[in-house]
Amino acid sequence: MMRPRPPVIDLEAVFKTYQVGEIAVHALRGVSMRVRRGEYVAIMGSSGSGKTTLMNILGCLDTPTSGVYRLNGRDVRDAGEDELADLRNREIGFVFQNFNLIPRTRAIANVELPLAYAGLSRHERRRRALRALEDLGLGPRTSHLPSELSGGQQQRVAIARALVTNPAMILADEPTGNLDTTSTREILTILEQLHDEGRTIILITHEHEVATHAERVIEISDGHIVSDTSAMAEAP
Numbered sequence: 001m002m003r004p005r006p007p008v009i010d011l012e013a014v015f016k017t018y019q020v021g022e023i024a025v026h027a028l029r030g031v032s033m034r035v036r037r038g039e040y041v042a043i044m045g046s047s048g049s050g051k052t053t054l055m056n057i058l059g060c061l062d063t064p065t066s067g068v069y070r071l072n073g074r075d076v077r078d079a080g081e082d083e084l085a086d087l088r089n090r091e092i093g094f095v096f097q098n099f100n101l102i103p104r105t106r107a108i109a110n111v112e113l114p115l116a117y118a119g120l121s122r123h124e125r126r127r128r129a130l131r132a133l134e135d136l137g138l139g140p141r142t143s144h145l146p147s148e149l150s151g152g153q154q155q156r157v158a159i160a161r162a163l164v165t166n167p168a169m170i171l172a173d174e175p176t177g178n179l180d181t182t183s184t185r186e187i188l189t190i191l192e193q194l195h196d197e198g199r200t201i202i203l204i205t206h207e208h209e210v211a212t213h214a215e216r217v218i219e220i221s222d223g224h225i226v227s228d229t230s231a232m233a234e235a236p
Helices: 051-058 081-091 107-117 122-135 151-163 181-196
Strands: 007-020 023-036 040-044 066-071 092-096 169-173 200-205 216-221 224-230
Touching: 007 051, 007 200, 023 051, 023 200, 023 224, 040 051, 040 181, 051 169, 051 200, 081 092, 081 107, 092 151, 107 122, 107 151, 122 151, 151 169, 151 181, 169 181, 181 200
Parallel strands: 040 200, 040 216, 092 169, 169 200
Antiparallel strands: 007 023, 007 066, 216 224
């Protein structure tokens, strides 16, 4: 009998409140969820639903006001800034809607950036970055600036940068939001392939059609999880 996969993400009664002047904005209201290693989960919600706040907490870019968040069993509440930065660099590969590439830096140097933070040698950084770009079909584009690449190619550079540290989890925030239909299909196919390789994929989206590519869809509204279902069961 197979043992259940251990949770890579474990949230218990997480609240997040922001103070805007004299107004308290309750972005998350007691969110509890678990994501097991190797799952492909979409977190879906409209603007203002709390999904971006949830993404920031999952990515250790922000901390809960109250509640518990464990990443691979590590309670992040007592982690300092340096440890959080190290966790982000080792455990999570980030992919953003706006690509977040450095404009005047060539593709290969953009991909090398997380390895520079990790202290790898120049030779090893270049070797890994080149391999990541080639794996995503961008071998001929390694010396191109972001402005010389299409939107889909820029997003593939961003995915290469996310993968270059070999993280177990990819956190993708609206990764198809700025792409045309063809590029959207390409990026979703890449995410599915990464999932097939055993990586945990967390996809943040407001589009139901995009969410159904995941195994599981968690819907958030007004800071609450309102549904948690198998996307595959809903797909036609």
